[in-house]
Amino acid sequence: AQSVTQPDIHITVSEGASLELRCNYSYGATPYLFWYVQSPGQGLQLLLKYFSGDTLVQGIKGFEAEFKRSQSSFNLRKPSVHWSDAAEYFCAVGAGGSSNTGKLIFGQGTTLQVKP
Amino acid sequence: KAGVTQTPRYLIKTRGQQVTLSCSPISGHRSVSWYQQTPGQGLQFLFEYFSETQRNKGNFPGRFSGRQFSNSRSEMNVSTLELGDSALYLCASSSFGDSYNEQFFGPGTRLTVL
Numbered sequence: 001a002q003s004v005t006q007p008d009i010h011i012t013v014s015e016g017a018s019l020e021l022r023c024n025y026s027y028g029a030t031p032y033l034f035w036y037v038q039s040p041g042q043g044l045q046l047l048l049k050y051f052s053g054d055t056l057v058q059g060i061k062g063f064e065a066e067f068k069r070s071q072s073s074f075n076l077r078k079p080s081v082h083w084s085d086a087a088e089y090f091c092a093v094g095a096g097g098s099s100n101t102g103k104l105i106f107g108q109g110t111t112l113q114v115k116p
Numbered sequence: 117k118a119g120v121t122q123t124p125r126y127l128i129k130t131r132g133q134q135v136t137l138s139c140s141p142i143s144g145h146r147s148v149s150w151y152q153q154t155p156g157q158g159l160q161f162l163f164e165y166f167s168e169t170q171r172n173k174g175n176f177p178g179r180f181s182g183r184q185f186s187n188s189r190s191e192m193n194v195s196t197l198e199l200g201d202s203a204l205y206l207c208a209s210s211s212f213g214d215s216y217n218e219q220f221f222g223p224g225t226r227l228t229v230l
Contacts, residue, residue: 032216043120043206043221051216090159094215101171102149102164102213109158 002027004091006107013081014115021076021110023091032094033074034104035065039087047089050074061085086114117142120209120222128228134195137225139207141188145220147213148190150182153204153224162205165190166213194227202229 003026013019025031032051036044048059055067065076074091088109095103121140129135141148150162161174165184182192188209194201204226208219 034218036221041223041226043122043223044208046218046220049218092159094217095161096215099172100215101166102147102210102219103161103172103174103215104149104151104159104208104219105161106159 002093002095002105004093004105004107006091006110008110010111012113012115015083016080019078019081021089023074023107024072025093027093034092035076036090036092037087081114083114086112120207120220122207122222122225124225126226129197130230131197131199133197135197135227136191136193137205139190139222141209142220145209145211146188147210148184149208149219150192151206153206164213197229199229203227
């Protein structure tokens with residue numbers, strides 16, 4: 001069965017420092033991968049997505065992610081974190097197959113705290 | 117283009133009652149998915165509707181149901197509410213609901229069951 005693991009529940013970084021959030025997935029075929037961000041009390045906003053092709057994908061707000069098939073990973077990165085990046089981040093995989101329409105499988109999320 | 121809207125934003129109910137939540141997708145999107153978000157279980161898929169038909173269903177009891185109208189608006193209903201149903205309910209719309217279609221989420225409905 002497909003699954004997504006985000007090993008880090010909580011991460012704290014200083015403003016201006018670089019950031020990497022880890023995501024590992026379990027999926028038999030080529031996965032459709034997504035990163036979402038959720039601010040307190042809000043819905044989820046799509047940061048970026050990977051379907052195929054170039055393994056380094058650029059997203060909004062200066063985020064990027066790299067797909068590594070050999071490591072089953074899709075880590076999210078940002079070179080310099082801003083205080084407004086403090087939020088919860090979710091990695092997700094499209095469940096795939098005609099019987100799994102409309103279903104995303106989410107990791108447990110990583111809460112990012114930014115120190116001034 | 118207007119985003120996904122959900123009403124109401126907040127609800128307080130008591131055990132045993134029923135509740136109906138509404139979701140209006142992005143114009144032109146035909147697939148609507150519903151998710152339950154709780155601190156303990158995270159984000160869990162409830163069901164997906166496309167062209168007024170439920171195409172996919174998650175592992176939730178029959179108390180959770182939904183429907184979709186011809187204009188793609190969707191409702192979900194929870195009957196005989198339990199304390200454990202307290203959660204943020206999110207709906208998401210996509211063009212066709214395929215795995216490669218990104219989903220756009222609404223702000224959610226916060227349901228509290230007392």
